Amino acid sequence: MATFKVEGGHQLKGEITPQGAKNEVLQILCAVLLTPEKIKIENIPNIIDVNKLISILGDLGVKVNQLSEHAYEFQADEVNIDYLSSAAFKEDGKKLRGSIMLVGPMLARFGKGYIPKPGGDKIGRRRLDTHFEGFINLGAKFRYNKEEHFYGVEAKRLQGTDMLLDEASVTGTANIVMAAVLAKGTTTIYNAACEPYLQQLCNMLNRMGAKITGVGSNLLTIEGVERLGGTDHRVLPDMIEIGSWIGMAAMTRSELTIKNVSWENLGQIPRVFRKLGIKLEQKGDDIYIPKQDSYEIESYIDGSMLTVSDAPWPGFTPDLLSIVLVVSTQAKGTVLVHQKMFESRLFFVDKLIDMGAKVILCDPHRATVVGMNHKHSLKATTMTSPDIRAGISLLIAALSAKGTSIIHNVEQIDRGYQNIVERLQAVGAKIERIND
Template structure:
């Protein structure tokens, strides 16, 4: 188990180039299975979860060639489908939640797909029903081996388009169903579809491969199935969650940072939500600039004077992946904030570590926490802690970089799952951090 040792309390300065988006990359990589032709993907982040999926694709028989940093070629013309029922796949697939998105493409092209019950962050219940209900409506048969915790879908006669109203706007569920529907016979209509930029990117990639998709960017997708798809070249967006993490780091450490080429049009409410905490976020071309907040930052209030409430919601609402960052930033704000995590009931349980560091936080229930900001009158204290998941891990790292003294963070493999060379990039802008 690797560990970070962080000497906090130092101001940072410089430019950061955000990595490719993890959540988009996981979808796009699965889509290469839909065609026999070569697919080239650029700006793939070098992180654990993405590398795991690339390994799974390689074991499945995809011909993979690294063309340069973050640039890969994929050819899926000769797959080893027996791998799907092997012990190796049960081990590899169960450790990566994103692996479930290979099911849609395999079901569409080969009439069957299997997956062990996937893992991922322990942040609460994350249902898979949306995926399988969508497949069933397209004509697939579902089976579940309870003893081996193994899921399967089969459609030996192919899939047929259908109308479906999704019970929840699941991002991975929408991606899986879309990838299955593009090769189904007839028309598929998906209402209450997720419409995050990463879903839009997936749909645009599929269109460039020959798919017929209407309504991209909305929650109503109409897909006319085609017989086959061709190859393409696709570039992954910058990671909006990492961009938000750098904004939070700049605010907490009173640092001046410029985040390059952030794709402003795809950031949604992220800049606006940070401004609600009093953080200055400036647009400079397609760059995002955060000045050093030498005098701290003051929380806004609602028109009626009530406490600021920051909550998550499906896109275009504020992403739940950044609520942990907002919570940490609020510990040094001037004013109080209520953080309401609606989507996952275990994501706020890392606040006990922040309380140990001296933060004033009241955990109201599994979904809500009230934070009374210190306004930098009292700094956080260094401590030893363990990263429970990706987003809590980066939040604790930000807290440690702002704290006085040397902190230790264990289980940093969780952070590595979502952040590329995070310690090297932090050192490049002046952070004192060591990987042990």
């Protein structure tokens, strides 16, 4: 177990480049199972969750060739399907929520897909119904071992169909799309997720020979094909990391440039931070954030309090609500943060309250934040990171706080942010990792 020691209260300055998108690459890595041909993927982040999935692919028999720190070549021409039933997979698969997306490609190409109940962040219920109902609609038979919490689907050949997803799940949509591309006939998916990362997956599959239309909308039409070929793919920059650095700049009153952000794929992110009063400028494909001693939260036209809530794309991503909440603690004004999707994601606010933040947790989904306008600094404390997004939010709070904070369980942060200590040190942060 490792710990971060953070000396807060220092202004940062310089440039920081976002890593490849974790939420995209987990989908893309699973898609390599759909073809026996080589697939090259660039801009893969060096983080725990991604490395775990690459390890699982290797154990499945996929040939993994690391070309550079962030580029790999994969070839799934000798897949060991029996590994899916092994005790090793039952142990490894449950440690990573992204492993659920192995099921769709395996089912489509090999007629069977198994998965232990996956782990991941402890942020509330994260149902798998959307995934398996989609597979069942495509003709798969479902089974579940309650004793081992082990799921399975099997089918000789999937059959295209029309379906309406019960929720616009990103991973659920990705899984069903990967299953449907090799099904017989045509599949239509209504209420499909349409995030840029899912668009990336669909565009990659089309380059491999799939026939997917409606990409970028909530209605996808997939005409099944007999086989898919190889391709090259580059992962987008991580929009959650970009939002994290915007929040960090505001909280520490720092001047930062975030490089190569892919502005056209940021959606509502710049707009929401601007509503919090944060100045940010587009310079080419970079975001420039000037030093601000104060930022004021906007009100609605009638003067009522601003609400920031999450919604399916093109709405605001739920992964950044924790950042919004922390940033608001030092804004001028008041905001209601409404986390609609996960009922445990706001529970980290007790740590912020310990640091002196004025936050009222209204219920598991809503928190009211009264900003202190930097007139009263947060105070340093000792805390534990409960999940990836709350972890980075607490780290940002610590960077702005007066004194030295200790953050335990930082492996949670490592799951989503690569080389974070070195990258923050490069822009002037006083942070060090202490390994127990």
